[in-house]
Amino acid sequence: MTYLTLDGLAKRYGDLTVVEDISLNIERGEFLSLLGPSGCGKTTTLQMVAGFTEPTRGRILLEGRDITDTRPEKRGMGIVFQSYALFPHMSVAGNIGFGLEMQGMGRSERSKRITETLELVRLEGLGHRYPRDLSGGQRQRVAVARALAIRPNVLLLDEPMSNLDAKLREEMHVELRAIQKQLGITTILVTHDQIEAMTMSDRIAVMHGGRIVQVSTPFDAYERPESAFASSFLGKTNCIPARIVDRQPGCCRVEMGGLNMRIPHESCQFPENIQVYIRPEKIRMVSSADSRISSVVRARMFLGNHWAMEVDGPLGRLRVNIPNVGGPPAFEGDTVHLAWQDDDMRMLEAEAAHV
Ligand SMILES: Nc1ncnc2c1ncn2[C@@H]1O[C@H](COP(=O)(O)OP(=O)(O)OP(=O)(O)O)[C@@H](O)[C@H]1O
Numbered sequence: 001m002t003y004l005t006l007d008g009l010a011k012r013y014g015d016l017t018v019v020e021d022i023s024l025n026i027e028r029g030e031f032l033s034l035l036g037p038s039g040c041g042k043t044t045t046l047q048m049v050a051g052f053t054e055p056t057r058g059r060i061l062l063e064g065r066d067i068t069d070t071r072p073e074k075r076g077m078g079i080v081f082q083s084y085a086l087f088p089h090m091s092v093a094g095n096i097g098f099g100l101e102m103q104g105m106g107r108s109e110r111s112k113r114i115t116e117t118l119e120l121v122r123l124e125g126l127g128h129r130y131p132r133d134l135s136g137g138q139r140q141r142v143a144v145a146r147a148l149a150i151r152p153n154v155l156l157l158d159e160p161m162s163n164l165d166a167k168l169r170e171e172m173h174v175e176l177r178a179i180q181k182q183l184g185i186t187t188i189l190v191t192h193d194q195i196e197a198m199t200m201s202d203r204i205a206v207m208h209g210g211r212i213v214q215v216s217t218p219f220d221a222y223e224r225p226e227s228a229f230a231s232s233f234l235g236k237t238n239c240i241p242a243r244i245v246d247r248q249p250g251c252c253r254v255e256m257g258g259l260n261m262r263i264p265h266e267s268c269q270f271p272e273n274i275q276v277y278i279r280p281e282k283i284r285m286v287s288s289a290d291s292r293i294s295s296v297v298r299a300r301m302f303l304g305n306h307w308a309m310e311v312d313g314p315l316g317r318l319r320v321n322i323p324n325v326g327g328p329p330a331f332e333g334d335t336v337h338l339a340w341q342d343d344d345m346r347m348l349e350a351e352a353a354h355v
């Protein structure tokens with residue numbers, strides 16, 4: 001049975017609708033991310049689940065029980081806010097024990113739980129410190145510990161890693177995911193960081209303008225985006241205007257930049273004008289005999305594990321990522337020969353590009 005259900009949630013402030021019709025079924029133990037750009041309604045959605053914001057419409061069910069009107073502290077959820085919101089005048093142990101005290105847990109049991117939770121987030125021995133005497137990453141872990149100490153039924157995380165540097169953030173992704181799995185705790189993470197969503201989640205709900213536009217595994221969200229928005233929000237992509245010239249069983253024949261391409265597709269129920277998407281890492285440099293197109297290298301950047309090149313050719317300007325396996329693959333001004341598989345091209349309606 002679904003553990004947590006968001007059923008047609010909406011939020012309006014006066015005439016402004018900030019969340020429209022959000023429906024999601026989340027399984028027990030699942031890690032789901034709400035991923036979308038600033039202002040798309042992620043925090044508002046999370047706050048409705050937490051009970052701090054009252055929905056204008058819709059219901060929230062926990063194990064089939066309607067909790068839409070239940071007070072936040074009665075929902076049993078653990079929350080980590082973007083700002084951490086630690087109590088500055090309380091020690092780490094005080095912060096972690098606060099919710100337990102509110103629940104009426106006795107002193108000795110509380111102390112045991114605090115110690116356990118500190119171990120879980122690898123902050124053993126720091127219970128006596130104050131938030132001001134901790135690093136950003138440690139404070140962030142105290143915030144997670146505080147949310148976990150009450151053994152919440154659901155963990156809600158609102159951009160909890162946005163204040164950390166890139167390396168620490170990456171470490172926290174791994175740590176937090178391990179803790180979440182160890183405890184089997186149902187988790188919703190709000191983020192605008194696609195890497196964060198992809199590395200941690202079982203499923204990603206991509207949000208745009210107060211709606212969910214796609215719910216899928218990280219792999220499908222990246223490889224099979226269902227809209228131009230999802231395609232460009234998750235990673236970089238090349239978008240090429242194209243026209244369907246023939247529909248055959250299992251594929252379309254498409255004209256783009258004066259070239260004729262075959263794109264496999266189950267139904268091919270697109271209008272004539274479409275956009276074709278190719279990820280930069282799917283394009284390879286090959287010999288002229290094996291190439292689909294030739295292009296001139298306009299710019300080249302070294303990014304450690306790959307070279308990012310911008311090339312100009314019959315399909316316009318393309319971004320091409322070449323893995324770093326030694327020396328530079330080409331120089332600015334060089335002509336390069338490029339190929340990719342039929343399967344690497346994705347089609348979407350041209351109109352969808354303006355979503
Ligand atoms: N109390 C409020 N009154 C009026 N408008 C609000 C209120 N709270 C949020 N909004 C608006 O709702 C929209 C969605 O806000 P929300 O905080 O949910 O976005 P978000 O996706 O979390 O963005 P970010 O990534 O920047 O945190 C924004 O346009 C915001 O200005």
Ligand SMILES: [Mg+2]
Binds near residue numbers: 042043044
């Ligand atoms: Mg937000």
